Amino acid sequence: YLPSYARTAASVAASAPQLSSGNSVEPNMSASDLPDELWARVLELGAASAALGFRDLCCLAIASRRLRRLSLHPPLWSALLSRDFPSQSQPSSSSSQQQQPDPKSLYRTKFERHKLRMAEARRRAVYEAEGRVVACRRRLTELEESMCAEGDRMKATAQELDSLERVRRASVALNVWQPQVVHGRQKQLVQQCTVPVDSRLSALHMELKVCKQQIATYKNAYVCDLRF
Structure with missing residues (x-):
């Protein structure tokens, strides 16, 4: 060779x-x-x-x-x-006055030290990468939990919004002639509501909008972290 x-x-x-x-x-x-x-x-x-x-x-x-x-x-x-x-x-000036080691032996020593430093650097890089992976997985889990929580919150808000819409329709229907049975049922539904319907409806619409925006934000962050 x-x-x-x-x-x-x-x-x-x-x-x-x-x-x-x-x-x-x-x-x-x-x-x-x-x-x-x-x-x-x-x-x-x-x-x-x-x-x-x-x-x-x-x-x-x-x-x-x-x-x-x-x-x-x-x-x-x-x-x-x-x-x-x-x-x-x-x-150095002090060591130059002393007997210098064989260049090949000195090269071998320096090369072995360099190899150890490179191996240590690779190990540190692996540990750092593993740490980033663990942190990313933790972040993904937190985002999944946050999306589930926002989904439950949005579902509850939508259910309350649907109930208040029925109350609002019943309140409007009280001003129109209806059979006594229907009228009584609608009146009872209106009386069971203890909050101002219009203001509560406005608040629920806003809360529903916020939930959707928050879920979209979580999804975007989830996709970005998943690509990592």
């Missing part, structure tokens, strides 16, 4: 007439015939850019003994440190 960057660079280098160091190169030589100096330069250029990553170096290390040896060069991992962890790769 070779990364596409390394294959391309090796092909170009193999077709070049001369190395930068001045050593001659056969025109038909293969990538495996390239000297270590050129391979090291290819890997350094790849590590300094985004063309070669730590996974590529690990794959190179298991491709052959030679590539394993070349992939362990400290400058490669120092370049990866500077590229992947720029804010953490600058040594």
Whole structure:
């Protein structure tokens, strides 16, 4: 296995007439015939850019003994440190006077810490999402209960409104001649009503309108939360 960057660079280098160091190169030589100096330069250029990553170096290390040896060069991992962890790769003045750890070991340590931080961030994101789901379900339940309560209130208002409409019609009918039985029944119905019919009818119509508006508001909120 070779990364596409390394294959391309090796092909170009193999077709070049001369190395930068001045050593001659056969025109038909293969990538495996390239000297270590050129391979090291290819890997350094790849590590300094985004063309070669730590996974590529690990794959190179298991491709052959030679590539394993070349992939362990400290400058490669120092370049990866500077590229992947720029804010953490600058040594302090006090620590620079002490012996620095192996760049590959340092990269592994920083990568493991970064992986743990990313895993923790994902866990927090999952917990937050689960919390939002629980809150949304609670909100949906509350909206369902509110809609049921408003529905019961609207039903009771409609029943009272229907009863008062009968009382109002009976009150009007008292002024018209009717058989005594019908007249007596309507008079009894009017006498049983203890509230002013007209004002109460107006209040009930308004309450019924408010109930419908409130139910519509709850339904809209329910649909929005359900889409979440």
